[in-house]
Amino acid sequence: MGSILHPNGVAFRVWAPNADRVSVIGSFNNWNGGASPMASESNGFWYLDIPQLQAGAEYKYLIATPGKQIERIDPYAREVTHSVGNAVVHDPSFDWQGDDFAIAPWNELIIYELHVGTFNDQNNDDTSGKFSSISARLAYLKKLGINAIQVMPIGEFAGERSWGYNPAHIFSVEKAYGGPLAFKQFIKQAHSHGIAVILDVVYNHFGPSDLDLWQFDGWSEGDRGGIYFYNDDRSHTPWGETRPDYGREEVRQYIVDNILMWLGEYHIDGLRFDCTQFIRTVNGFEDRNLPDGWSLLQRINLEISQRFPGKITIAEDLQNNKWVTKDIGAGGAGFGCQWDPMFVHPIRRAVITTVDEQRSLHAVGDAITYRYNDDAFDRVIYSESHDEVANGQARVPQEISPNNPKDWYAQKRSTLAAAMIFTAPGIPMLFQGQEFLESGWFRDTVPVDWEQRHEFFGIVRLYRDLIRLRRNLDGFSRGLSGQFTQVFHLNENQKMIAFHRWEQGGEKDDVVVVANFANEPRYNYILGLPAEGFWALRFNSDWQGYSNIFGNFPSTDTRAESGGYDNFPWHGLVSIGPYSVLIFSR
Structure with missing residues (x-):
């Protein structure tokens, strides 16, 4: 075609x-x-x-x-x-020689979501950032520990600046970003740094502006969209009357061909599908399903698994629907994972809430242990995304301290959320600039403030240390990428929670995470521990090396001794600073 x-x-x-x-x-x-x-x-x-x-x-x-x-x-x-x-007329040829990259196992992924136009926009004029400007930051992202970049949509859109969720031409790469050749060059460079590229794609609607698909060959029912769209009330979406006709084979093939282009011609490592609830339902809710859309999602995931095994597909469904990530053979849509509202909303509430007594540790515990199906990594967990930091909401530090998003409270509680992201089961995701306390809210006209990377270099180090532990780069925290989790201690009154992460258990595997969600320290606090003997402190979020306004609370290693506690035969003592997280391993 x-x-x-x-x-x-x-x-x-x-x-x-x-x-x-x-x-x-x-x-x-x-x-x-x-x-x-x-x-x-x-x-x-x-x-x-x-x-x-x-x-x-x-x-x-x-x-x-x-x-x-x-x-x-x-x-x-x-x-x-x-x-x-x-x-x-486009020449799709490209020198991919040497590009034998394979995406990391999903339980080892660290995703970094970014917007091409603002991520590293160094221009002083009205033009946006480009793929080449992202490439200039790849070494930084690699050092941070990122091994997957999720790029917000890059299909040609109306105007020079956009979030990208208004695609006018889904097969064409946005010219303002550099076009198709620049995108391929960026992908190859990312792969050379050991970083996968996941692309955000939009199939729940097209346009609605600058849309030549509208009444493409002159036909439509009334003032509907013509051959590429539903020509009845199924066309309606929150973004316009432009839902594709998922029941028409030519339109289904059009979408499938687009997916196969990204994976084949561009060597994309995975796809994140925007608002799948508006593909599988008419109105975004379960009371009016859209079977055409559901069968299309199944077809897409089946074709990807057969033609491009190992590529990841991520659904943004946000309806707490376990069938989205259930196997196709069992009747599911077959996505590899999905963005998890059951994590992001409780965690954001827990750190944004001003009064300690109003924080729900039971909600935090449920967020940590939630599963869609049998795989702990069929969810993406985060506290910031392009949606969560716009549309009436702001960055977490800004939500915590609206008048001073760099103060002690903002730093302590935003990093408390970060520690939950990297220690809970799931695929962790950051949003651009989160690691150096980017504040305000996301706009496609405001570049990331890279000066803050230097101002808050200690916070960047905190994120880097958490990522090292999450990826087990030092060889003593394998449990953080394991399937198993148990919240074994939850003290709602004192806002203390502790949980055990493991893959097989034993030395260099067992990890215990202790979090204090209160604005006062705990001294010699008794916890059960899942194994006897020495537990080394690997991370203390209150270390002053992360911020000169942190308390440098004297947390130390601990030892599990005989004596039952928290349903374990052993117990130990920990001391922890306010709004802090400790990570121990054997």
Whole structure:
């Protein structure tokens, strides 16, 4: 489909079942509609081969319908001049030599979500950041411990700046970011740093602006969207009347082809699917399911698992639906994992709440242990994402201390949330700048403030230390990437919680995490411990090396001695600072 570059020229194929005639117009025939007519194939497809035509030629389709002629950008255009410009014949070839990268096992992933336009925008003009500007920070991300970047949508959108959730051309890479070649170069560079690239994709709606798919070949029911969209009330979404028709095979194939392009041509390591609840339901709730959308999600995940085994698919469903990540054979949608609202909301509430007595440690405990199915890593856990720090909400430090998001409370309780992210079971995710206390809220016009990386270098180190433990890079914290978790101590009155993480158990595996959600220290606090003997303190979030306003509370190693406590045969003593986390291992 689309423009097909071959050694002797370029072929074109387009689906326009209601057209009387279709022609290719472009820079090569002076945009003359009579010069390059397409031949009708079966089932509404049109085809033309133009010898000697080369990559870089600009073109459109001229579609004749009763009473009028309309120009349309190719739905499969791999490149466009801009969202309302022309399609460009694209050469998909790229030197991938040496790119034998494979994404890390999912229980070892650390995801960093970023927005290309603002992540490292160093310009003083009105242009956005580019893929090349992300590449300039890859060494930093690698040192931080990141091994997967999740890029917010990069399909060509209206205007120069956007979150990306308004795709006008899903096969074309946003020109403002550098276009398709720059994206491939960025992916190859990320792989060379040991970092996977996961792409955010939008199939619950298209556009709604700058959308040549709308009434593409002139037909529609009333003022509906035509062949690519539902032409009844199923078209309605919170973003416009542009839900694709998941029941029409050509539209299903259009979406599948887009997915296969990202994974095949671009070597993408995984996909994050935006708002899948608006693909599998009409209104976002279970009371009106959309079987066409559900079967499409199953088809997508089946094709990916068969053609690209090991690639990760992530659903943003946010409806606490266990079937989204259940195996297709068992009737599920087959996603590898999903963003977990059962973690982010309780954890944010626990650290943002001003009064200690109002924090719910039972909610924190439930957030730590929640599972969708049998795999602890079928959820992505986070305290900040592009959604959580916009749309009326702000960054966690800003929510904690609106008047001074760098104060002691903001630093202590935001890092308390961070420690929960990296010690609870699930795939941890950060949002750009979180590791150096980025404040305010996310906007696509405001760049990340990289000066804060230097101002809060200690907080960056805290995140790096947590990631090292989470990935077991020093060889004594394997349990943090293990399947098993037990919250064995929960003191609602004193706001203390402790939990055990393990894979197989034993030395260098067992990990105990102790968290104090209160604004006062605990001295010689008694806890049960899951094994006898010496437990080494590996992390103390109150260490003054992380911030000169921290208390440097004198927490130490502990020893488990005989004497039952917390349903264990052994117990030990710990001392912990306010709003702090300790991590012990054997």
